Amino acid sequence: MIRSLRVRLMIGAATLAVLFMLALLPALQRAFSIALENAIQQRLGADVATLVSSASIDGDRLSMPEHLAVEDFNLPESKLLGFIYDRHGKLVWRSSSTLDESVHYQPRFDGHPDLLTRTRDDNGNEFFVYDVEISLLGGKQAAYSIVTMQPVSEFRELVHGFREQLYLWLGGALLVLLGLLWLGLGWGFRSMRGLRVELDQIEAGERERLSDEHPQEMLRLTDSLNRLLDSERSQRERYRNSLADLAHSLKTPLAVLQGVSENLAGQAQNREQVQVLQSQIERMSQQISYQLQRASLRKSGLVRHRAPLAPLLDTLSGALDKVYRDKRVILERDFPAKLSLPLEQGALLELLGNLLENAYRLCLTRVRVSARQQGGGYELVVEDDGPGVPPHQRQRILQRGERLDTQHPGQGIGTAVVKDIIDSYGGKLELDDSALGGARFRICLPG
Structure with missing residues (x-):
């Protein structure tokens, strides 16, 4: 059993802090994931806008330049993919970065607003998909689906790195918080140490009462202890006075009885009764002394x-x-x-x-x-x-x-x-x- 109040409060505060951190971690990770997905959506949307601005209609055919303004579309090893589908879902154009990819995606053409979705390739790799349906292209009537994609693996790497950093920083923050809590509890319990010092002084007989220089929450305790000290002191004084009075009041009758027994001892016919009387007087005197000593030597309850x-x-x-x-x-x-x-x-x-x-x-x-x-x-x-x-x-x-x-x-x-x-x-x-x-x-x- 932990008997230190400071340690108990520290353990309680540390437990609450850890529980709070554990509850905060999923919320922070979720917030980061949402913010990152929004950033990816905005980037893919900007890339779609680049494809739309680069496309033109030549007769009834879609025309795309050989090199696009966004360099990632032109590099085979790039992870930014671009596709254009016609109204029948037929792939009519793909960026150079998609030559090594086997992604089979079918546009929606459902009239819903542009949303960030996901799809997988033949190898099971997952991609973010941003699909924009257009009806005008280069000022002419057209029906195409402009699609940009990005691997989810990059997103997961960022989330994983953020999670590691989050654990590191929150762990450090938790240690700093616990250190500050320990120092704060030490400062708060300084008054308790002052009370302990005063109690030690009372036990040693160096002072009679506790001072009033304590926090308001402890004044009731110190007042109660002071009343107990005053009561014990006055009670002990009454005991001593009563015992002194009792000893004085019994001393005289016993002396009288002793004197009477000595006078009777001079008469031969009373010698046996006198011996019994003196024996009983002596026994009474010893018993009275013993009981007085028992009462007067009672240990004090607070003073050591x-x-x-x-x-x-x-x-x-x-x-x-x-x-x-x-x-x-x-x-x-x-x-x-x-x-x-x-x-x-x-x-x-x-x-x-x-x-x-x-x-x-x-x-x-x-x-x-x-x-x-x-x-x-x-x-x-x-x-x-x-x-x-x-x-x-x-x-x-x-x-x-x-x-x-x-x-x-x-x-x-x-x-x-x-x-x-x-x-x-x-x-x-x-x-x-x-x-x-x-x-x-x-x-x-x-x-």
């Missing part, structure tokens, strides 16, 4: 973000090194220093933070982060030298909608957030064994 990997990894590793300073974890890096991933910075920070926290917590001494651009997308890998993930647990972790936290309260939230972020960006998460000995999380993101 990019976040540098190295600075975020520096921030995360610095914090985790302090938390797990007793382990003395060695973090290995394998990616270009200026590599950026197609994620919003907050999404990349949350995704990488959860994977690194799990790697630091479960590793022995080594964690490795590698990333590279491959094809039209990106690959991010986080692996460690810890115990890894049991094979029977991997499929359930990676399956959409399955989370370990549904069966083990308080655990698995980080992996679920990672999976949701990757899914929202159209990516893929794979889990297998690492060469370091532990788990290997491999993330594939579209470019």
Whole structure:
């Protein structure tokens, strides 16, 4: 399927131009043939007039000079033939050019106007015939048919030559027309390229709205896109404000419940109920954090973000090194220093933070982060030298909608957030064994 609108229009215009040329060719050839036949008729008519002016009546007999004014009648190899027939159709005179020809023609004597007709000789060669019936010759009463002939082969050669020239010139004209159409479409689609540049700038976060400097036919589209951008921006802002309000409103009741549970923990008879209460409070806090993260990290529909990997990894590793300073974890890096991933910075920070926290917590001494651009997308890998993930647990972790936290309260939230972020960006998460000995999380993101 051809996806380029310019190529589609070019193919459509070229098809119409070719069809027009094909329809024009027969019309031009027919017009040329008619004009050529008219020219031949006029020439043969002029030759008839030459014969009439040269003829005279001597008594009751026709007299013709030995040499005619039109030299073609006098040459045996000439293709211009002249004949004169009497009223009974008997040939009474023929030009010298007819000595080698065997044309058997019978004049009409039907009183019709002079017309250009055709006849054939004994060899099947075709001739144009111009027949003029006269009743006066040299001022005397006479009844003769003056006939001039010319081979049709010459006419066909001219038509064939004209057809070749016509094909050549129309073919050249078609190529020039297609070139001009391509240039015209390029000029017409310049505004489309401008719109594409502005959309790229919006995706890169360099501008917020489309400009009004576009053709009138595209203003409705640009206005609709601007309204969509404004709506998305305001909706995202409302989401953030609502989430902030929700987090603030839930933080205080949970803190109160936590304080009450601590007060009750001092009474021995309430210790078992307090443990249940604290466990549920912790689970509620984790679930609220998880749902807030899911909503806040939703991918934007029009703006395409990019976040540098190295600075975020520096921030995360610095914090985790302090938390797990007793382990003395060695973090290995394998990616270009200026590599950026197609994620919003907050999404990349949350995704990488959860994977690194799990790697630091479960590793022995080594964690490795590698990333590279491959094809039209990106690959991010986080692996460690810890115990890894049991094979029977991997499929359930990676399956959409399955989370370990549904069966083990308080655990698995980080992996679920990672999976949701990757899914929202159209990516893929794979889990297998690492060469370091532990788990290997491999993330594939579209470019």
